[in-house]
Amino acid sequence: MEPKKYGSFLERLAAYLFDYLLVGLLPLLFLFSAVNSVNSISQFWISGLWVLYEIIFCQWLVYWLYLIFTFILFKGSLGKILAGLRIEKENGQKVIFNDALIRFPIGYTISIALYYLGFLWMIKDKSKQTIHDHFAKTVVVKKEASWPIFMGLPILVVTAVFLIISIIRVGDKNGLWREVSLDLNVFSRNVNQLIEENNSQKNLPVPTPRVPVLKEKPTGVLNLPTP
Amino acid sequence: MDYLEIVKRSWKLFKKNPVLWVYGAIIVAFGGTAVNLSGNYSNFSRLFDTSKPSLIDNDKIVSSLSGIGNELVKILSSIPVSFWLALSLGILFLLLFGLVLRAFIFNFSKTAFLKLADQAEKGEAITLGIGADYGLKFWLRSFLLNLVIGLIALTIIMVVILPIGLLALIPVIGWIILIILSLPLAIILFGFVIFISLWRSFGDLVICLEDYPLKQALSFSFKLTKKFFWQGIVLSLVNLVMGCLSGCLSMTVILLLGLLFLFSLLIGKLVGVLFTVVIGLILLVLVLAISFILTIVIDSLKTINWVLFYNELKKSEKYKNLIV
Numbered sequence: 415m416e417p418k419k420y421g422s423f424l425e426r427l428a429a430y431l432f433d434y435l436l437v438g439l440l441p442l443l444f445l446f447s448a449v450n451s452v453n454s455i456s457q458f459w460i461s462g463l464w465v466l467y468e469i470i471f472c473q474w475l476v477y478w479l480y481l482i483f484t485f486i487l488f489k490g491s492l493g494k495i496l497a498g499l500r501i502e503k504e505n506g507q508k509v510i511f512n513d514a515l516i517r518f519p520i521g522y523t524i525s526i527a528l529y530y531l532g533f534l535w536m537i538k539d540k541s542k543q544t545i546h547d548h549f550a551k552t553v554v555v556k557k558e559a560s561w562p563i564f565m566g567l568p569i570l571v572v573t574a575v576f577l578i579i580s581i582i583r584v585g586d587k588n589g590l591w592r593e594v595s596l597d598l599n600v601f602s603r604n605v606n607q608l609i610e611e612n613n614s615q616k617n618l619p620v621p622t623p624r625v626p627v628l629k630e631k632p633t634g635v636l637n638l639p640t641p
Numbered sequence: 642m643d644y645l646e647i648v649k650r651s652w653k654l655f656k657k658n659p660v661l662w663v664y665g666a667i668i669v670a671f672g673g674t675a676v677n678l679s680g681n682y683s684n685f686s687r688l689f690d691t692s693k694p695s696l697i698d699n700d701k702i703v704s705s706l707s708g709i710g711n712e713l714v715k716i717l718s719s720i721p722v723s724f725w726l727a728l729s730l731g732i733l734f735l736l737l738f739g740l741v742l743r744a745f746i747f748n749f750s751k752t753a754f755l756k757l758a759d760q761a762e763k764g765e766a767i768t769l770g771i772g773a774d775y776g777l778k779f780w781l782r783s784f785l786l787n788l789v790i791g792l793i794a795l796t797i798i799m800v801v802i803l804p805i806g807l808l809a810l811i812p813v814i815g816w817i818i819l820i821i822l823s824l825p826l827a828i829i830l831f832g833f834v835i836f837i838s839l840w841r842s843f844g845d846l847v848i849c850l851e852d853y854p855l856k857q858a859l860s861f862s863f864k865l866t867k868k869f870f871w872q873g874i875v876l877s878l879v880n881l882v883m884g885c886l887s888g889c890l891s892m893t894v895i896l897l898l899g900l901l902f903l904f905s906l907l908i909g910k911l912v913g914v915l916f917t918v919v920i921g922l923i924l925l926v927l928v929l930a931i932s933f934i935l936t937i938v939i940d941s942l943k944t945i946n947w948v949l950f951y952n953e954l955k956k957s958e959k960y961k962n963l964i965v
Contacts, residue, residue, distance in 0.1 A: 504770075516773070524746060527670045528663075545663065548769035 420542035421499040421554040428563045429493035435570045436492065437477050443577040478522075482514040490554075496566050498558035504541075504551045513550045521546025642872060642953055644879050650762075651945035655938070658761050660769055665941030667750035669933065671743055744784060752779035754941070755849040758948040779849050786844045786858055794837045802830075839873040840866045846951045864963055869954055876950050880943040887939040894931050898924045 421429075484491040486509060489500040501517075503509055525532020525545050532545035541553055655661055753776030757767045805822065808815040844862035847853050853861060866873065902924050909917030954960050 516777070519742065520746060520749075523742060524667055524670075524750075528666055531666075545769060549773040551770050551773075 418541075418553065419556040421494075421497065421556050422542070423537055425497045425499060425556070425560050425563065426494075426536070426554060428560075428567050429491065429497040429499060432493035432496065432563060432567050432570060433481070433491045434477075435567075435574060437480050438473060439574060440570065440577070442473070443574055446577075478519050481518045481522075482511075485509065485514045485517070486511060493563065493566075494554070496560075497563035498556055498560040499554050500557050501552050501554050504553055509552070513552065517546050517550035517552060521549045524549070642875075642950075644875065647876075647946055647949045647953070648879065648883070648942070650949055651942045654758065654761050654945055654949075655941055658757075658767060660757060660767050660772060661754065661761065661941055661945070662937065663769060664750050664754040664757065664772055665937045665944070666933075667746065668754060668944075669937050669940055671747045671750070745780060748780040748784045748787075749773075749776035751845065751944075752776050752783050752849050754944055755845060755948060758945045759850050759952070762949060762952065775849070779852075782848045782855050782858065783845050785855055786848060786862075787841055789855075789859060790837060790841050790844065794833075797833070802826075835874060835877070836866060836870065839870065839877070842873070842947055843869075843951075846947060850948070850951060861963070865954075865960075868959055868963060872950075872954070876946060880946060883939055883942060887935050891932050891935050895928055898928055 481491055485501055488495060489502065489509065494501065501509070503513065521532075521544075525535075528545070536542045536544045536547070543553060547553060655665075753772035756775040756779070757772045760767050760771075805819070805826065808819050840862055843865045844858055847858045847862045847865070848855075851858075851861075902921055905917050905920035905924075909920075
């Protein structure tokens with residue numbers, strides 16, 4: 415039997431970044447870009463973009479569900495498939511939902527909580543297994559050539575950079591936040607005007623205080639009653 | 642029982658088995674409103690000649706602020722209620738999921754560690770995968786055991802302490818009785834807390850090392866706690882001393898790194914602020930890393946101490962009588 419060829423650290427890292435960009439970061443950037451393209455709150459609600467905001471909160475859940483179901487159905491996520499990698503059980507058995515649950519939400523959380531050392535564990539491991547691989551008793555084997563991931567990942571990165579630039583460029587000229595920022599400008603204009611007025615008053619002479627004027631000058635003579 | 646020997650053996654076991662480092666590390670890793678300012682402020686009282694304007698007129702500032710406030714209120718009130726409901730449910734779900742995940746991972750790694758330490762002591766091979774299997778097998782029992790013991794403790798405290806606390810409502814006589822009872826009560830409470838803690842420790846050991854079901858584990862660990870209470874306290878003291886020593890060690894390290902930072906501040910005055918910032922960040926990372934590693938080592942050693950202590954107890958006649 416041919417010895418298994420395991421996925422290298424670079425290939426797995428590229429696959430991980432691809433999945434993270436595709437499922438995690440790109441939708442978020444797309445959303446921000448879309449939000450900046452509407453001019454008012456009513457447009458925002460009518461266009462249904464608020465639904466995407468709801469998804470953001472469950473983004474982590476969407477990411478895990480994506481990893482779990484691609485693992486069960488295709489033995490690996492899209493990133494891993496593009497990298498020519500597949501996830502298999504150590505004993506060659508079929509993967510089940512429990513294995514996916516242990517590997518992804520639990521195993522990934524532990525690997526990340528240990529300052530990502532769980533991922534780096536594979537560097538010194540004989541079978542190139544990470545800590546979450548050990549928990550789920552899985553190995554990542556190389557089945558095909560990995561060049562597609564090294565094309566797909568740069569394309570995604572360029573798309574992400576393009577979206578970031580479009581958000582920055584569009585943000586201050588257009589968009590939903592213009593409604594709020596307008597009032598802030600009005601406020602700063604008023605304050606500056608007040609400061610100018612105040613400064614111009616400093617050149618006026620100091621006004622004299624009003625003092626009460628006595629009607630009679632005191633004589634210094636006491637009028638005592640005579641016995 | 643030779644407690645020093647237990648500590649030495651714990652250190653040897655921990656040093657030889659990197660798998661225990663991983664599970665030890667996992668155990669350690671897991672412990673706008675809209676303001677409407679539309680109120681009208683009066684001008685400052687005019688002290689001088691009324692033909693001149695006052696020093697500051699607040700009306701324009703206030704009207705601008707109220708404009709922003711109104712705008713924020715408009716934005717927030719235009720968001721439908723369903724959004725706020727979905728958001729709250731999302732946050733609640735996130736919190737609950739986080740709590741459940743944390744509880745699972747903590748119990749999973751703790752039970753795996755206990756069983757692996759026992760196997761390593763018997764000379765058997767241990768791996769991360771084997772530990773994961775044991776963790777999955779025992780985590781729920783351990784979680785429920787700790788929950789049940791916690792609830793029992795809480796109930797006893799409420800039933801006993803609360804009525805005594807009510808004495809505070811009776812003036813003079815009640816207070817005098819409370820003052821007299823305070824010292825013996827504090828001693829009893831302290832002893833009770835230690836008993837509960839020992840019960841939990843024995844419970845986890847009995848579940849992982851003997852594979853007892855929950856009910857049996859609860860009753861047997863209670864008997865063990867009663868029988869070996871004082872030995873348990875001595876081991877807890879040994880663990881406490883180890884903890885204090887590690888605390889002193891980490892303080893020493895932090896002080897040394899602090900001195901280095903002060904030294905870098907002096908150099909920074911000559912070279913530039915960036916030098917101090919970089920050195921400061923490096924030293925901060927070092928402090929965190931060293932504290933984390935020390936905590937892993939000490940907590941793992943304390944746990945292994947318990948496993949070896951339990952195995953020593955098993956050899957005694959008192960333990961054999963309990964089983965019979």
